[in-house]
Amino acid sequence: MAATLQREALTTTRAERDQAATLVADPRSAGHQPFGLPDGQPMPSELSDLLRKILVAIAAGRTISVGPLQDxxxxxxxxxxxxxxxxxxxxxxxxxxxxxxxxxxxxxxxxxxxxxxxxxxxxxxxxxxxxxxxxxxxxxxx
The missing domain is CATH 1.10.1660 (Multidrug-efflux Transporter Regulator; Chain: A; Domain 2)
Incomplete structure (x- = not known):
């Protein structure tokens, strides 16, 4: 059975917002590596840009809504x-x-x-x- 993505609103803690701000400012700071795939390959720039936008919103304290949109x-x-x-x-x-x-x-x-x-x-x-x-x-x- 295929998994379906349900819409979910994500709220964050102050620590998560701080971590997101740190990653946005310098992805290599505090021992963090740039976004990558589990097999160690670099993430495609389009996906990396998407994750960066999400992190910027989290760092600003916004609530993120994740879910599929209709075509x-x-x-x-x-x-x-x-x-x-x-x-x-x-x-x-x-x-x-x-x-x-x-x-x-x-x-x-x-x-x-x-x-x-x-x-x-x-x-x-x-x-x-x-x-x-x-x-x-x-x-x-x-």
């Missing part, structure tokens, strides 16, 4: 994840802002495409906020 989302699930209404999502799909495909008569969105849209929206918001701050500074409103 495809219904329009209702995608809209909820993006924090928009389903009709708004359908407009974005019709305008080809978010790629989608049909499964029978149902529209589906790849998780990667929904996450890319969310990332792009956050970047656009950060840029707009930086522009607003620059205008405030220019006008002496700060």
């Amino acid at each position: 495809e989302l219904t329009t209702s699930a995608a809209a909820q994840m993006l924090g928009i209404s389903r009709p708004t999502l359908m407009k974005l799909i019709r305008s080809n802002t978010i790629p989608a495909h049909k499964v029978g008569t149902h529209t589906r969105i790849r998780m990667a495409d929904a996450l890319a849209y969310r990332r792009d929206q956050l970047q656009a918001q950060e840029y707009a906020f930086a522009e607003l701050r620059a205008m405030e500074d220019e006008l002496g409103l700060t």
